[in-house]
Amino acid sequence: MSESIQAVAHLLVTPDNPPRPDGDGMDHERCAALHNAIYKHGWIASGRDAEDFLRQSRPYLESHPSLAQDDFLHPSVLAFLRAARALPDNHEINLFYHLLGLTYEPGGRDYCFPDSDQSLLLYGTAWSYGNDGLVYDQNTHTAILHLNMTDDLTPEQLWQPLECILTVWIEMVQRQKVVAILANVVKTSYEKTEGGEFRRIEGPPRDPATGAKRNGSAAEPWTIVPWASQDLEECLELWIMIVKLIEEKMGLREAEQTETLLELSTLDRARIPNGFAREFLSRAQHPRFQYVAPGLRTPSASEFATQPFVDTNGDDGNEDEVPAILLFRGDAVVSARELSWLGFPAQRLEVECPTGLYLNGCDRASQYPQEDGCSLVLPFGFEAAGWTDAMWAKKSDYSPANKCDDLLQAGVNPYNDIHSVQLQGFLENVYTNVESGYWVVDEHGVAGGLDKYRAADTEQGWSKYYVQLGPGGYW
Known part of the structure; x- marks a missing residue:
């Protein structure tokens, strides 16, 4: 630094x-x-x-x-x-x-x-x-x-x-x-990762004919990246801790694991583009349990390959457009009408969306690209009787977490642009709730269905489903 x-x-x-x-x-x-x-x-x-x-x-x-x-x-x-x-x-x-x-x-x-x-x-x-x-x-x-x-x-x-x-x-x-980034960068710079590889960083736009900076490059010399190497490495470390903790609570002996969460061939079939999701899924350890959180299954190869929102027509399209990726699947479905971040056109709002944890879609050319942002989609919201606000379920800004995808989200962010919680925040929440014994582990992994998340709207349970923003935390 x-x-x-x-x-x-x-x-x-x-x-x-x-x-x-x-x-x-x-x-x-x-x-x-x-x-x-x-x-x-x-x-x-x-x-x-x-x-x-x-x-x-x-x-x-x-x-x-x-x-x-x-x-x-x-x-x-x-x-x-x-x-x-x-x-x-x-x-x-x-x-x-x-x-x-x-x-x-x-x-x-x-x-x-x-x-x-x-x-x-x-x-x-x-x-x-x-x-x-x-x-x-x-x-x-x-x-x-x-x-x-x-x-x-x-x-x-x-x-x-x-x-x-x-x-x-x-x-x-x-x-x-x-x-x-350096003043002479025209379009692209690169960040060196811990593995010695380089990842693309978009620079301020310049006029292609003259090379002069366009008026739109109002943030020079700053650029913002879709994900940083530290984001990925800390998610992988947390995942190892979660797998070890759950398997210990299942009574499983420590075993040498070489298999990854998903093979590259599976990611290819699912048409997962290069980026944060592909890196995480191809490097994370494969667990010996089915449920990583209440009602949320770790992905099998066959189930993961049927991604609901990844284009499977063979057209790669714009490489800067990363689709929403279903990471941990639930058993219920909800209407996509509730999920504006999926980016559906109006005529497709009635499509059914599987519940679960999604890595949100990301436009890498947008003002705040975030490939490691995630949303937990539940088969219910937390609006109280008579369509009033949730009684206890809260976003990070203490506003009510009413909708089916509001839980563990930031709300108004005093530090930063509006964006989804990072995957690291969700994984940390999983580890904390399992480690404390608040979530019980059985022979299949974390026990209880998605209804377990209803406890977020109780006086005793709301703090178990809350992400703190600020220095040293999430922003």
Whole structure:
């Protein structure tokens, strides 16, 4: 990792180094240091000179001195702007993949704070990602990423201390989910994996005739990858832990396993494209049990080959389009009308969709591609009697998990764009519930059908089906 990121490692939010607890102002020194580290990393990683960053950047308040007399700004916010660096408006380096940089716009959110609107737009969004940005509330001294003004914004959402959000952005850089690439990359760069191979990373688009950057490349030098090597390796490690734990609880002796979850020939028949799903399925250990979670079967070769949403007509189509892949199958079906993320056209909404755990479809050319995102599809939702919200079942933002695919999902994400929970989050939930004994193991694996998930809508059970967002976790 770059020196600029290493230099602020002691400032990252961790359980041993929590955010400022009192809420009486921004932790401005910490936040400015994290902000500057992200900016400087983007500058250096894109092939620019480190010393030149200090020469060309300035503290934001130095470039906007009139703000020092703005009574609207809290003293701690002013102190942050005195230390947080910015580049000239015409510069090509943006703070992060969806944010241009510091942008001061006060108030304008009476609909969210009708009694006392002390909000300000602290970071403006790159135009192709939305029309708002990172909003900071000077009443609570918390912030939230709000990319689009048309999306709901309420005080009840999971607003976070700014140092938590900046920590998450640095974690995304550390994991190589967000990558700053060299300025001379035209279309494609590559990430080196632990196995020594290279994986494609899409660069900012350029005009094919002149090679000049298009106006649409508003996030330069940043790009975001569909999955990072660390995502895959940690999923494989978790899978090994799950298999070992369940087999131990089944009373099976440890055995040397060489067989993988699925053979490459099976993946070929199912037309699973190169990418995260193929890597995971062809490397994960084959278990000696049938059920990895209540009502969810590990895939057999014959069953997996009949993927419901993979194109089997022989046309490979666009290599950037990855279909939804059914990973662990349940026995029931639901209407695809409930599952907009499957991308069905209107005339096919009545098709029946098998329940189970899906790796969601991914457009690798989209603004937030995520090949390791997953959705648990149940044969029921959690709306209470009379079509009211679920009583206890919750998404990560504490909103009700009403629909049949809402469980274990994030809801409004204060750190990041809207996206599905990572497969790692689901696997961690499985391991925790089996290891604690909350889920019982029998001779077939994890016992109980999909109805076991109904406990998510109980006072005693909701926390067993909840994914925590934030530094050191999921984002």
